[in-house]
Amino acid sequence: MILVFNITGIGQSAERIFYSTFSPQDWDIYISKNGGKTIERFTNHPSLDYDAVISPDGKYVVYTSERSGLPQLYVQPIEGNQSPALLIISNSFQDQAAFSPDGSQLAFVASHEGNSDIYIIPFLPDSTQDISTASNLTNDPGGDFRPAFSPDGKQVAFSSDRGHEIVPHPQFPFARQRIGDIYSVDISGKNLKRLTDSDSWDGSPLWSADGTKIVFYSGRTGKNSIFEMNTDGTSQKQLIEFPGPAVSPKYLPNGNIVFTTWNSEQDFKIMQADKATQEITPLFSNSPDLMFHADIHPNGLMVFHGGNYPETQRQQGKFGFDGNVLAKLTSSLFFADQQIEAFGVRRAFVAPPQIGNNLLFYDAGDIQSFFEYLKPLGFSVFWLPILVIVMFLSGLILGVRNRKKTPFWKYLLFSILTVVAGIATGGLFLFVDVINPMPVSTIRWTMGLLTVVLIVLGWWQYKRTTRLKETGKETYRISKLYNNLFYGLAAFSFLCAVFINHFVNSTIHFYQVDYATEERKPLFILEKEPNTNPANFSVLDSKVTHDGKALIFTTGSFRANATTQGDIWKYDFATKIVTKLSDSPYNDGFADISKDGKIVFRSGRSESFDIYLKTTKGIENLTNDIHRDNFPAISIQGDKIVFASDRLRKDNEYKTMDIFLMKLNPDNSWSEPERISAGKGQNAHAHFSPDGEWVIYTTEGYGINDEQALIQPIIFSPQMYGEIVAYNLTTKERFRLTHNKWEEGTPLWVE
Template sequence: MRKAIFFLILIFLGSFSVRAQDRVFFSSFSPETWEIYLSKDDGKSFQAITDHSALDYDAVISPDEQWIVFTSERSGIPQLYVMPLDGSAEPRLLIQSDSFQDQATFSHDGAQLAFVASHEGNAEIYVMDFLPDSMQDISAAKNLTNHPGGDFRPSFSPDGKFLAFSSDRGHAIRPHRVFPFAMDRIGDIYKLDLQSGNLDRLTEEEAWDGSPKWSADGKEIYFYSGRKNNQPAIFRMKADGSDVVQLTDSSHVGLSPELISDGKLAYTSVNQAADRVYQLTLDIQSQKVDTLYKGELDLFHPQRTKNGLWVAHGAKTAQEVESNQGGFPGSLIGAGFPILKNQDSLSLELTAIRRAFAAPPDPNGPFLVFDYFDQADPTKIFIEGATSWVWIALILILLSVGMLIRGLYLGIRNRKKIRFWKFLLAVLGALIGLVAALGVFFFFFLVDFMKFDYLPFAAFGLFLILGGLALLFYFKWKKAKKSTDSQSTLPAYLFRTFLVLSLLCIYLGFFAGYFFQVKPELYRVNYKTLESERIHTINPQSGIHPAFSTVIDLKYLPDGSGLLLTTGPFRGDQGSKATVWEYDFASKSQRNLTQMNKNSGFGDFSAAKDRLVFRSDKDGNFDIFVKENGVLTNLTKSPSRENFPVISPDGNKIAFVGDQNGKDVGGGIKTMDIYLIEREGENWSKPKQLTFTQTQTGHPHFSPDGEWLIYTTEEYGINDEQPLSQSFIFSPQMYGEIVALRLRDGKKVKLTHNKWEEGAPLWVKGLEAQ
């Protein structure tokens, strides 16, 4: 009996020691914090009217000035909330839905509310009656746009008959100008007749036109456009789209116009250099620009009532903190996170990491690891990263310059015996040789370092020319020396000068990879206490371009004993150098797992560490390789581009992304889908395509039980105007959402649903909790 009681007590106590939900970490390009601010003195000062750990933004005041509607992520997704303007009650959920809602705007009589929602798959504009005292279901909202493109920022005409909005429906999605792997969109202004349903396209430009606002008489529409040098500025046009006039110059950013009176408007301007956001006013007739608000807040999306009440959202300028060095300014953890997600048999704890790549989680504790190198100060690499090799190059350069000066000196000293113009011509020829040598070096080292491997060949070719000239003048010198010393001065000078230049050329070509070393540092941070410590300085790889020493992928080893990391360019062409490394915590040592003279990266181990998968160009294309029992196998052997391979914990499944069947979006870029390879006895299956979205898909990762894949996708489009979402943190892939895919039946569960770029998800087991 006593044994039975003791056993029951153990069971009871053990019930308090349970494993928490599996943990999912992902990168998030979201603001540190945003609150809603109200001004009662016509924009001179603002006071916070919300105070929540999650983001609050895009507020609007009802025409009767009794209510305020705003977007909040306090439920885990952006949803519309309503509260009395006098603050007499707490914010309350306005619309019942499990999907994104944002960008609310009132009709001028206050009876209706238009907003953006995506419960039907992508960003559409809906309208419903405004009932502040009750919560309506999203099914009561009417879809006004109903188009597969994204529709944003609705604005009612003063008479309530029309709705202006922006949409990306009229342009093909294309690769980003700077980041070709990212997809770029363009928006135009449209006008919808709410009675007939007729739709008019008001603008058609190769740059974003957005955030339309009507004039008081409904005859004109104000908006921003990037049509001049891709710099957003404020424009005005007639309500039919004619007579477009630029109101603010393109010397500064102009976004989110808000009419104060017929002759005066306010707008948002972003100063990237100062890292500040300003609210400016424009006198349309005099073109005088002034500052509306001069306080310490960075405010966005100002909205004004007819009686001079202003509402906006924002926060103080975020600063870098120790626990998030090298990440986005401000806190490491996204606002409002972690959150719990319980849906379709999944029970997950989601944590947004405010870095370009998610800091990988420790499978055994509340720790994250990230790499840091001070890229904000580009001179650091030339000062702290310089090695002794670079000083030899500088000596040769100074010696070459000295030879040029010596040539002028010899020309002056011997002008009575040898005409000065001959020496001047010799110095000019040597100068051309020096410029050519330095030009070749700087081109391959700074301008197009992805082709750094070609530097030795180009330098050697130039060496043959300069060395040949040195040899030619050597023989001329010896020949002239036999006749008279005075005639030998010029060829002797040319021989020595071109000899130095040829030595400089060969040194720059073959030793440039040793000049500078990038030494990224690894930091470990407790994501619950935010205490951080530096744990390792990554040993640079000698003989390669320093850009190839930066960290582009970082994971914990399955048992938590160390890290698996990749150094090199994120994408890179063939010839770029990327290497997979293993770092051991106990010995504090790192060793390369792949060839260092190839572009190999994004490695992943099975739980037993008996199989390593990675991508590499070692066979000429970007293929997926697996290494098991010391044998390396190319699993794909495809001319297509493949990347981001991961292996299931049991080592029997490999997922990756590839563009075999992707959509050609121009510029040699195709969209990527997820593929799966499975173990079949002693062999591996052919790749099976899992996603068919014709959009960008990337960064797959297996769940701890191997039954799910988590990944980031463009499938659902964007949820706000691109220039607005990119105005505070540049996010080239703002469409990125995190999705879980169940392998046995293809079931998809959307884990994030907002307007921030999110990606690089990692899924690990939960921690034991008492």
């Protein structure tokens, strides 16, 4: 999602900030008043409503809603037609409410003091209280989540990532992952106890009615499963055997368990499990597509959040994220004498509009599946696994048939070598084409050379087969198998060498969409250059030039190294001509252009990622070191440059990025990079305000606002960081602009 901020400063014209956020759409609260037999929609608002809980007296539902633009707690009576009422006044995140057993207090998660902590406040459904009246129960630099009161109301259990170092993501080197454990604490904030200590996330604790057990989920088995333990942390055991993931457990009044699960199609359902028989059935027989976090009251009331898939879900040629392009969020935020009104727009790497229009420009994923991605000739890649399977089985079958004439182990060896040769041939192609994407010319030379080698080996085996057959030796049958194998592998290599440019659909379709009306029109189509590897032909960045006359964007591979091809392009709106701005075979990208024509970009032409500046005098490497420098931006005035870099991290540390500023000196040289980001962790995607006095960027300095294991399955966002910060270059003031649990980034501030 892209959020659009209309910023109206005192005496200033309206300006807008766009940034991406991974947020779902159209969640509402649903209620059942008869034990799950029928379901009614309890809320119906275009914003997100979620994490609902029922008051102990069964009169109210408290839930989180983003209808004000921020996640905040609302209360709504179950009976009658009263509108929801805001419970707490705050400019920060609130979520994950939990009632005390007597209903007099409410525990919840808030980012009021920076990171996520557990707060307690009196439950006053007829009043709106200020966040300052709430008591911070945990007050720790780590993130604390999903509170639950003990039956006597004297303790709160919760999950926290405070006990583990943040670790690199196993697949994405730019991202970091967190691990959570279960803790308990007195409602006074004293007697903190750590109840679990595992290498995966333990979360969403809930006390049993008698106060002797705590149920929770854990990923310690390799997937999220339901566990139970004593309240002191002893006797931890898996409670339910279930083939799929299981999170958010709750006790039913009869002692059985309900939990949320999902499948590979991202269908989320609420299940119930009989602890004695292990029988698992859906809690509701007729329900929406998406169901999360049920809360069960002893009187038969049930609430959960979710809904049906948005109309644009899984449809070809849509915006790239589920739901409408406009997320229909509104908010008013204030910082430094500026009022900010927020509207949500869904799309990553979008080029926001300039003065006087509502148009967004972006590339759209018109290809939805692997088989749509392949061209007809692309299906020839299946020749390799078919060949290997056929030759493998041929070796075994002929070995059995001819075992009296030829030892079976010789045929078995052939079958084994067939698999090895197939993996080696396919692995080489995969390496040069996908793992380390090389130019098409390099792929052709590599696979062409392999074709020649395999043909030579096949010819040698053919001559050997003829000679063995003439001398009457039965081993000619095995030699013939090798001959067929080598020629078959040569055929695969030949196809890869000659037809590599005809394997996949490698055009990029650009569109424009009016984010107010959602009218969508084609803009232009970019064809891949003949020597460009299709794996290096995805759009990684796009923006409209400051004069509004052109779109600039980067094509490349998201995980490519410095020497892998990446290119910078420009599309002129008036002439409709596409021009390539980069001039090297290395990884160029993330360009930004000032009004006086300076172009800043990152490039791997020094075999390390550096920041370059292109002017009428030529190209200058501004950083020129071994560190990884990326995501540069230049002020409209052309006198300042910001970029992200890992230059402050030591070699033995996991390298995270900080934001650095360089200024143009009076002699036209550039100052040394100065760090302007604060805190630990990842910081990236900096951009200037139109007046050049502010820098906005993405940071994980505030941690996360919900359990990682509950957010990542909803929308895959491996970074798990991304609040937007505005930094004033003169006053050094820093303002946090966003508070929620969805990953947000790539902010752009335009007029």
